[in-house]
Amino acid sequence: MSAILSIRDVQLSIGDAHILKGLSFDVPSGQVTGLAGESGSGKTMMGLAICGLQPAGSSLTGSIEYDGKNLLGLPPREMNSLRGSEIAMIFQDPSASLHPMLTVGRQITDHLRHHTGIGKAEAARQAIATLGELQVPNPESALRKYPHEFSGGQLQRIAIAGAIICKPRILIADEPTTALDVTVQAELLRLLKHLCVELDLAILFVTHDLGVMSALADRIVVMRTGEIVEQGSRFDVITAPQHPYTRSLIDSLPHALSWGDQGVQP
Amino acid sequence: MTDRLLEMRNVTVGYRQPGLGFVTAVDDVSLELAGGEVLGLVGESGCGKSTLARSICGLEPLRTGTITFKGIPVNRLSLRRRPKPLVAIQMVFQNPYASLNPRRTVGSQILDGVRASVRPVRWTVAELLSEVELDAADALKYPHEFSGGQRQRIAIARAVAASPDLLIGDEAIASLDASLQAKIARLMRRLAVESGAALLFISHDLAVVRVIADDVAVMRKGVIVEHGPVSQVWDSPTHDYTKRLLAAIPVVDGLGTMPGTAA
Numbered sequence: 001m002s003a004i005l006s007i008r009d010v011q012l013s014i015g016d017a018h019i020l021k022g023l024s025f026d027v028p029s030g031q032v033t034g035l036a037g038e039s040g041s042g043k044t045m046m047g048l049a050i051c052g053l054q055p056a057g058s059s060l061t062g063s064i065e066y067d068g069k070n071l072l073g074l075p076p077r078e079m080n081s082l083r084g085s086e087i088a089m090i091f092q093d094p095s096a097s098l099h100p101m102l103t104v105g106r107q108i109t110d111h112l113r114h115h116t117g118i119g120k121a122e123a124a125r126q127a128i129a130t131l132g133e134l135q136v137p138n139p140e141s142a143l144r145k146y147p148h149e150f151s152g153g154q155l156q157r158i159a160i161a162g163a164i165i166c167k168p169r170i171l172i173a174d175e176p177t178t179a180l181d182v183t184v185q186a187e188l189l190r191l192l193k194h195l196c197v198e199l200d201l202a203i204l205f206v207t208h209d210l211g212v213m214s215a216l217a218d219r220i221v222v223m224r225t226g227e228i229v230e231q232g233s234r235f236d237v238i239t240a241p242q243h244p245y246t247r248s249l250i251d252s253l254p255h256a257l258s259w260g261d262q263g264v265q266p
Numbered sequence: 267m268t269d270r271l272l273e274m275r276n277v278t279v280g281y282r283q284p285g286l287g288f289v290t291a292v293d294d295v296s297l298e299l300a301g302g303e304v305l306g307l308v309g310e311s312g313c314g315k316s317t318l319a320r321s322i323c324g325l326e327p328l329r330t331g332t333i334t335f336k337g338i339p340v341n342r343l344s345l346r347r348r349p350k351p352l353v354a355i356q357m358v359f360q361n362p363y364a365s366l367n368p369r370r371t372v373g374s375q376i377l378d379g380v381r382a383s384v385r386p387v388r389w390t391v392a393e394l395l396s397e398v399e400l401d402a403a404d405a406l407k408y409p410h411e412f413s414g415g416q417r418q419r420i421a422i423a424r425a426v427a428a429s430p431d432l433l434i435g436d437e438a439i440a441s442l443d444a445s446l447q448a449k450i451a452r453l454m455r456r457l458a459v460e461s462g463a464a465l466l467f468i469s470h471d472l473a474v475v476r477v478i479a480d481d482v483a484v485m486r487k488g489v490i491v492e493h494g495p496v497s498q499v500w501d502s503p504t505h506d507y508t509k510r511l512l513a514a515i516p517v518v519d520g521l522g523t524m525p526g527t528a529a
Contacts, residue, residue: 249445252449
């Protein structure tokens with residue numbers, strides 16, 4: 001239950017634009033923390049900042065405390081050794097996050113070999129086990145295939161495999177199901193929940209879809225234009241939102257509307 | 267003119283793919299659409315729903331079958347100008363970033379649509395912009411000055427400008443925020459219904475289709491597996507695939523109910 005990652009008063013600005021205006025929240029292990037907001041709210045930038053991937057030339061202040069260390073003050077060398085091994089990230093578009101000309105096997109073991117120094121054969125063995133755990137069909141032959149040979153849902157599983165193969169403690173998932181069909185999304189949400197419990201992962205799940213949030217997140221943080229407008233347990237935020245912005249997000253979901261209120265103007 | 271605006275009879279469309287031979291994307295589909303009707307077409311990626319939409323616009327050669335619009339056969343678009351009556355079919359695509367010309371003002375692009383109108387009832391650019399809740403002054407701006415949702419509204423305004431009798435939205439809301447999707451979908455429905463046009467709304471999201479469509483057709487692997495009034499399909503789906511699609515929609519109850527069926 002202890003928060004493995006605690007974010008305090010994080011501010012990010014690029015030139016005169018203030019992208020994040022003092023965010024504070026915790027990401028505990030074994031739980032999914034949802035970061036919700038519309039496009040442009042800064043939710044992706046928050047995820048990137050945790051990985052030390054904020055845009056060049058931006059100024060980042062506050063503290064992101066992981067395991068007793070403030071990630072913001074860390075020298076690049078130390079950050080590099082954490083990124084990918086202890087803090088991993090997956091993105092919205094798996095076909096863009098995987099290199100089209102390298103085999104899947106190479107891509108999901110590259111950083112594993114770099115961080116642990118194990119040999120190719122051992123890395124391949126671990127890759128097969130991880131792909132199997134993520135229910136990718138025929139893990140052995142999948143290692144020799146290229147990204148274009150897989151569907152979007154399978155690619156996202158492969159991207160997740162690459163993220164968790166180093167056994168990270170934190171997984172930042174930036175809209176991982178947005179580009180997928182609802183049925184595939186449902187499978188992936190179940191898979192992420194399973195991983196979260198099984199590996200005691202701290203997942204920061206970034207999405208604009210409060211419907212997905214209601215299924216997966218344990219706690220929800222709602223962001224708007226770089227500020228947190230509301231945070232709380234899933235049930236409280238979804239069923240009794242305190243902030244009018246959260247309410248408007250929930251009310252605008254098609255699930256909340258019933259068939260027949262055609263008269264209501266959009 | 268009220269019935270049988272669009273008639274598709276046993277339409278089969280496919281592609282030749284290297285190594286795979288001939289892939290059938292749309293398999294023997296028959297559909298009818300009357301004026302003022304809103305039909306939702308639902309299915310997963312790769313089920314052929316976009317190919318179906320493109321074939322209605324004459325963008326795909328038919329392998330077999332016929333498509334007629336107001337009694338006029340829809341043939342494959344060639345280098346020549348589309349037959350005038352077929353301009354009354356207008357389409358809104360998934361990606362507004364790609365469907366608007368970045369080097370022209372949105373006003374001039376909407377004006378293209380107005381000029382192409384087949385009907386004497388004409389809109390002005392300012393009217394169209396206000397219909398989609400944008401400012402008349404926005405006509406002088408370029409697409410990059412707008413957000414994704416605004417751009418999609420501009421693409422809708424451009425399609426509506428031609429006073430279509432059939433408006434097709436091919437995943438027109440998929441690239442938008444969840445909170446915007448229902449709003450834009452309803453906007454499309456309102457504009458189509460108010461102008462007496464039919465709307466073919468293609469989406470992978472049954473939840474959105476449910477709030478705007480009268481009828482829904484569920485497509486899988488090129489075949490329409492279920493077709494009926496929305497309330498009927500929603501409340502008592504008959505096909506297993508439809509049931510699976512419905513089960514996969516996340517429930518917003520705050521209880522952490524996982525969508526889909528346990529693997």
